[in-house]
Amino acid sequence: MRLAVAGGTGMAGAHITAVAHERGHEVVVLSRSTGVELLSGAGLQGRLEGVDAVIDATNVTTAKPDVSVSFFAGATKSLLRAEQLAGVRHHLALTIVGAEAAPDGYYAGKLVQERLVSTSDVPWTVLRTTQFHEYAAMMFHRSHAGAHVAPAGRVQPVALHEVAEHLVDLAEGEAAGRTTDLAGPREESLADMVRRYARAIGYRRPVPIVHTPGTLGRALRSGALLPGTTALRGVQTFSEWLDALPDA
Secondary structure (H helix, E strand, O other): OEEEEEOOOOHHHHHHHHHHHHOOOEEEEEOHHHOOEOOOOEOOOOOOOOOOEEEEOOOOOOOOHHHHHHHHHHHHHHHHHHHHHHOOOOEEEEEEOOHHHOOOOHHHHHHHHHHHHHOOOOOEEEEEEOOEOOHHHHHHHOOEOOEOOEEOOEEOOEOHHHHHHHHHHHHOOOOOEEOOOEEOOOOEEHHHHHHHHHHHOOOOOOOOEEOOOHHHHHHHHHOOOOOOOOOEEOOOOHHHHHHOOOOO
């Protein structure tokens, strides 16, 4: 197959690209480093010719809803327009379990992305997953006033490589609409994950627990971002991910 991976050099996209290559697929990476600007669509013309499926793993680092909505709406519209022109038969989007529980921050953009994909003329699949194991590292390195903190929350983290494998599985099949969610093997405390990550990389100072404000904080603490009983379960635990860190 010929697969295109939007955001193929990013955290999730790099895993997807690697899995697709391992399976013998031809991969077209759509990113700024390959001359494609997804918000404007610049560089997309001709890049999707002969592509069977597009996997959208684009991302933006923000907690502002207007920034998130602008990015995901712009990138999604650009991709869908180009796919229609090129006759692409399958668009896959990676989104987040429980996004509607925190719709006024980053997740606002993911919800807009889902709506655009699901109302498109391009056959589509949306995969929602829980937070990745790397979420703990992201929270640790997002310091507050120069200090590292551990947000309180209930999460069920999943391995990025398992997400990538599942997305390529889906790309190899027919469009499935909103498909079954994918989650990690067990629930974890986000604050505990952040503290364990800090210790694994040699950080020995205190990492105080904080309550994230707004709907995201409430969703994290209430368990609204946990998977339902029908979700698929991954295999790698957060402990196993920590043990595999290069500096652990």
